[in-house]
Each structure stands twice: as C-alpha cells, then as structure tokens.
Amino acid sequence: MTLFPRAVNETTSRELRKTFRSPSEIFYPLIFFVLVLTMFPFSIPPVPGLFNSIASGILWTAALLAISLSLETLFKADYSSGALEVIHLSGANLVLVAIGKSLGHWIISGLPIALLAFPIGWALDLNFLTLWVLVITLMLGSATMSLTGSSISALTVGLRGGGFLLVMLSLPFFVPLLIFGSSAATNASLGIVPEAELYFLGGMFVLSLTVAPWATAHAIKIRLG
C-alpha cells in the first residue's frame, strides 16, 4: 500500500487494528443493515412480488441508515480519550489523518455492506446486472458517505445528542447518493445499463475526496479549540 502517504496508511491501520480488537463491534453496521431490511416486509402490504420489485430501493435505504449511524464512532473514542488532541498537538497532518479515518471506516462499514448486498439481492431474485450495479453503487456511495460524513462527525463529536444530530445533519447530503444509487439499481433490473447514474456517483465520490478531508481537518481544529 505504498500508493498512499504514510500518515494515511498508519491511520487506517490504527483504525482497523482498533476495531478488530473488539470483534463484536465489527458486525454492528452489518447487523443493523440486515435488521432495517427485515423491518420492511412487516410494514409494506403483503402483495406478492411487491417487496422484490422495490428491493433495490430498500437495500440502498437500509445501507444508508446503517452507515449514517456508524459515523458516530469515527472520532468519538479519540475525542473523549484526548488522543485527537495529542495527534493534533504533535503536528500531524490532519488532512491525511482524515483520509485515513474515512478509509478505515469504509473498510469496516461500507465495504462489507456493499458485498453483503450481493447474496441478499440474489436471495430476493434480482438479476445479475442488478446485483453488480448494487454492489458497485453501494461501494461508491458508501465511500462518499464515509468522506462527507467524517466532516460532520468531526463537527459534532462529543456533543449532547451527538449521534442523532449527526444523522440529522448528514441525511440531506446523502439524498443525492440515494437517488442515483437506487435509480441505477432499478434501471439495471429493467435491463438498462445505468451509465448516467454511475458517472454521477463517481463524480460525487471524487468531489468528496477532494473537499471533505480539508473540511474534516478544519472541523477537528474548531472542536479542539
């Protein structure tokens, strides 16, 4: 992984190592994803085939909620232990730390969820193209969420009602991802290759990659001072 700067590597390794030491926490985002999915059959009318026809949208919504809720953990532990302050005071490049944290968060939440969408979609009778499109859009979209979400997570770290405030602030910004992600999957289920949607999601990812880490670094400095 020498294509990333050292600080990014180190931060990502730290995040991964930290999470793998409390093994149960690895599964929380995944379990929540499936839990939300399970709520829908109970709530929508039992019309045969209805659930499967809106499955892509439901999968994307459940993924969105699971990832939004897991964003809180990005900076919480480091803020309350004072590690964030130590890292800042030691002159670390906070932009690289932000990228490392987002990458670590994506590997733990977005990536597993995207991969899990494949077998789940298969069980729900989605065709092959739809399954691939789902996985790719979820990977792109969740990476964007990890990046943009890191800025908002840094801004709201340690505040009363922090988790809820974080989700409330992030969801409006995730709506475009939801729109294009689920529309791509729906089009794929009709046999159309969703080029426009994929371009858009790619564009949003690049935008967030270039803007979010700086916003996150700035947010950390604001909250520490």
Add this chain to the structure above:
Amino acid sequence: MMMMMNLLHKYASLKNFYFLSVKLSRWLVLPFVFTLVYGLIGALWIAPQDYQQGESFRIMYVHVPSAWLSMFVYMNMFGAAILTLIWRVKLSEIVLRACAPLGAIFTFLALITGSIWGKPMWGTWWVWDARLTSELLLLFIYFGIIALFQAIEDRRMAAKACALMTVVGAVNIPIIHYSVQWWSTLHQGPTVSKIGTPSIHLDMLIPLIVMSVAFTLYFIIMCLARIRIGIREYDKNSTWVKNLVTSTLQKEHNQ
C-alpha cells in the same frame, strides 16, 4: 476603493454597526409597508384571473417570494460563514446566527404555501414535486444548523462550527437541487409552478417582483433586529452596552 475599505472596517466594529442598523431599520419600515401594500393590491385585485387555475394561483404571490428568500438567506449565511472562517469577524458570526431561523421560517412558509397551492389542483395536501421536495431538504439543513448552534455551549466555537456546516451545505445544495429535479422527471409528477409558462402577463409579473422586494425588506428589518440582540450579547460587558441598557430602562421608567 480605500474609502470602501475604511467604511467596511468602521462598520465591522460591533458598536458602529449597531447604531447604523438602528438608522437603517427606521428608514426601511416605510418602503416595506409601501411595497407590501402595493404588492398585495396587485396580487389580489389587479392581476387577472388565471386561465387554468382561477383565483387559487394567487397563493403564488406568497409562495414564490418565500422560496426565493429561503435561498437568498442561505446565500447571506454563506457570505457570513466565509468571513467567519477566514477572517474571524465577530459581526459575521452574529449575522450567521441571526439569519438561520429566518431562513428556516421562509422555507417553512414556502412549503406550506406550496402545499396549499397544490390542494385545489391535485386534491392532496402534499405532492412529491421537485421544488417542494428540495425545499423540504433545505428545511432540514436549516434545522441542522440551528441545532448545531444550540448544541455547542461556547458561542464563538458554535459560530465557527456552523460556519463550516454552512459552507459544506453550500457545496451540497446545488447537488441536492439538481438530483431532486432529475429524480422528479423520472416520476413525471405534477408541478407546483406558474413561472416558465411561455408568456407571463405584466400585470401578473409586477406584483410578484414587488412582493419579493417586500419580503426581502422584511427579512432585512427582522435580521437587523436579531443582529442587534446578538451584538448586545457579545459586547455585554462593555461600557457602551451598559449605558445603552441603563438609558433604555430609564426611558421606560419615566414613561
């Protein structure tokens, strides 16, 4: 140019801006009342009945200015946010905090009037049309910024955090707007709109512009009042504020 810079420097001071705003507010009241009355008369009497929608289109004269102002206020907040983040100007922190609830109110008004406009035509109080859905998301963004202000105890840290949030929002709002528009074209839903029709009669257009000006003047007057409250809070330990408070209390006591 130098004169402009000197002027800006002078009124960045809280005390000078305070007294300037008192004068401004007084001067703006009459234009506000005038434009409001003229706009309402134009909207309710002079503008002819619409060919398709009859009288119910007149709600547009409140809906469109509200929607326009919900964006205008956010642009103001964006300007104040930039000043706060880069130059740490105290006045812009106060402006940011003052604008947020006003922006939320205009957004809410746009939603309510949009909903009322839709009811006679489509029978439901809510349609997922592009503009209304965008306004709804904008309302949530405003709520988020207001909540962030409340959540952080230190006033200056709260202002900086909300300034960053406003800038992040400013980058995302165009994206949200166009995404929602793209999404609504898929659904071919009904639209709550009158503008964009080939020719709009001048008798319909002029009251719309006048009402927009009236709403803007209202926003400025209300915002200045909130800014004055903020200035009094920020400078509460200084002599000029203390003198101001005691002289106001004395005037009330004497009345």
Add this chain to the structure above:
Amino acid sequence: MSKPILEVTNISLSRAQKLVVRDLSFSVSGGEILRLSGSNGSGKTTILRALAGLILPDNGKVARLEEKLGNITTSSNSVIYIAHRHGLEENLSPLENLNFLSQVCTPPPIRDGVSVLETLGLKTSMHVPTARLSAGQKQRISLARLLMFDAPLWLLDEPFTALDTSSKKQLESMIDAHLDRKGAVVLATHQRFNCKSHVLKHSLPMIP
C-alpha cells in the same frame, strides 16, 4: 538576557462566554519553571491550552520563541502539552500508540517508542492493551512524549496525578534535566513536588 521562551502579555481568556482569566502577563525563560496555582475553575487548564496554541486569547498576545501565536500552529518542535486526559487508544498497546504517533507527527521524534517505554519502566507492559493498565501506568505513558520529542517548552497539567513515589521522582528528575538543558516548564498542579531550580509561582484569582 536571552529572549524568553514564552512571553504572555495581557491575555484574557473566556470559556463558554464566562471570563476565566483577566489581564494575565508573565514570561518564562530558558531554565525557568513556572507553577500555576489556584482553586478549581481558576483557569489553569484554559491558560495551558492557550499557551499550547489550541485556543486564541480574547485580547493580548502569547508569543513562543521565534513564533507568534496568531495562526494556531502547533508542532512538537516547539511545545509539548501534556493534558489532563491521557490521550491513549485503549484497544491498542502502549507501543502501538507511541509508534503511531512517531509515524504521523511532524517533525519525527528523537527517540523510538521502545526505548522510551523502557526508560519509563514499562518494558513488561509494552504489548499489553492499554485498557488493562492501571491509571498510574497510563499517566506514565502519557508522559512519554516528553522524552520522544525535543521541544523547549513543556506545559504540564496535573502531571503527578496517580503517580507512585518512584514515578514521581522520575518525573521530577526529567523536569530537572529539561531545565538544565535550558528548557522551560509551565506546570499546573495541586501537589507538592521537589525541584532543583527555584520555582516561580503564579497564583490565579477566581473571577466571579
């Protein structure tokens, strides 16, 4: 007379709109140690954070050697601030914590984590997850940065908390050595401690 390492001129500090420090001035030169004393809430931590560059004073000026704290720039090159909280990630071992810092901080440290932990008497607990260590051990690890980096100014917030007698003596000798090298120390503590050099005192009043 050499330029002081730290010069504070008429600073006022407030936290959450409450004035905590008013018109404070002092300077600390090489080889000097300043002790901030005062009751809880008199602003000791706030002052240390302002000296570290985390917060900007409402008025006045904080100047560290060869730089003015206008824009908040912090660097392990000029100041080490040991705060109240230990700043360690609980799931990682002390060595992993220190290695991470070595890799991300600028400029790089002068000593590596292993030798520093050995000096601090933590050789056997080097690879144990920090959560399993005692408060005193965690406090000792948080002091590791003092040995890892070379900075003229040390800002210490209650550094003797939870330390046993031998660790306390070690910290006192570390401070003495730092002062001998012409470094400066600003210290906020309730506890009595021994120091070879004369300790300048500053008592902070409570502002109602």
